[in-house]
Amino acid sequence: xxxxxxxxxxxxxxxxxxxxxxxxxxxxxxxxxxxxxxxxxxxxxxxxxxxxxxxxxxxxxxxxxxxxxxxxxxxxxxxxxxxxxxxxxxxxxxxxxxxxxxxxxxxxxxxxxxxxxxxxxxxxxxxxxxxxxxxxxxxxxxxxxxxxxxxxxxxxxxxxxxxxxxxxxxxxxxxxxxxxxxxxxxxxxxxxxxxxxxxxxxxxxxxxxxxxxxxxxxxxxxxxxxxxxxxxxxx
Numbered sequence: 634x635x636x637x638x639x640x641x642x643x644x645x646x647x648x649x650x651x652x653x654x655x656x657x658x659x660x661x662x663x664x665x666x667x668x669x670x671x672x673x674x675x676x677x678x679x680x681x682x683x684x685x686x687x688x689x690x691x692x693x694x695x696x697x698x699x700x701x702x703x704x705x706x707x708x709x710x711x712x713x714x715x716x717x718x719x720x721x722x723x724x725x726x727x728x729x730x731x732x733x734x735x736x737x738x739x740x741x742x743x744x745x746x747x748x749x750x751x752x753x754x755x756x757x758x759x760x761x762x763x764x765x766x767x768x769x770x771x772x773x774x775x776x777x778x779x780x781x782x783x784x785x786x787x788x789x790x791x792x793x794x795x796x797x798x799x800x801x802x803x804x805x806x807x808x809x810x811x812x813x814x815x816x817x818x819x820x821x822x823x824x825x826x827x828x829x830x831x832x833x834x835x836x837x838x839x840x841x842x843x844x845x846x847x848x849x850x851x852x853x854x855x856x857x858x859x860x861x862x863x864x865x866x867x868x
Contacts (some may be wrong), residue, residue, distance in 0.1 A: 647664050649806060661827035672758040675766035679803035684823050688714075692826065693764045702763055702788065703833045704736040705826060706794070706868065709759075712803030714824060716833040716834045717747065717761050717792035725845050727789045737843070738850040741836045742824070747792035793832065795824035796867035832856075 656665035661684075672691040679685055690707040696829040700721040704727055720727055726734075733743045751762035796802055842852035 659826040661825035670764045696837040701836040713795045715794040716829040719788035743797040777821045
């Protein structure tokens with residue numbers, strides 16, 4: 634059964650921020666992206682210096698092609714980023730767990746490792762859920778609500794994590810990472826906002842194809858080659 638947002642005594646329209654775009658230049662990218670919300674969370678952000686230093690800790694936007702809500706969120710454990718895409722209850726993959734995606738041929742960094750409902754119980758700065766339509770507060774940039782949040786929040790979120798064997802995790806640094814160096818791989822790399830954004834778009838494209846009855850593998854634009862090379866630090 635579809636659950637509507639509980640607006641209680643506060644009318645949604647009364648607290649809805651202006652429906653204006655916010656341009657954010659993803660770390661590692663050249664062109665600004667229209668986003669709905671950006672969060673900087675001090676106790677989640679890595680304290681050590683690196684390419685992540687000026688990045689946000691959560692970014693929410695609506696993918697223009699698919700219409701799906703998307704989120705980039707930083708892990709409080711590893712300091713790395715993860716990407717998440719929301720599909721509606723009518724989607725064929727709604728409610729499916731990560732192990733069920735093995736034979737579907739959906740390509741994304743490290744594979745789909747997350748599948749869950751909206752985290753309504755989490756604070757908005759950390760949740761994997763639609764951006765709520767409410768006034769900005771102290772730890773949130775003055776941004777705008779995701780349009781999907783004004784309708785229903787019964788989405789099923791599918792996502793991936795940038796904590797794979799070839800990835801740098803900020804809390805462990807470049808030298809003593811969680812994973813050792815892979816055979817044939819000289820350097821592990823930190824996956825920036827730009828990388829995760831492009832992988833979210835890639836995932837959304839394939840999920841839209843599935844919704845429309847098409848083969849996800851044929852819709853897959855392919856893995857992104859963009860990453861942050863740790864050898865470039867200090868140059």
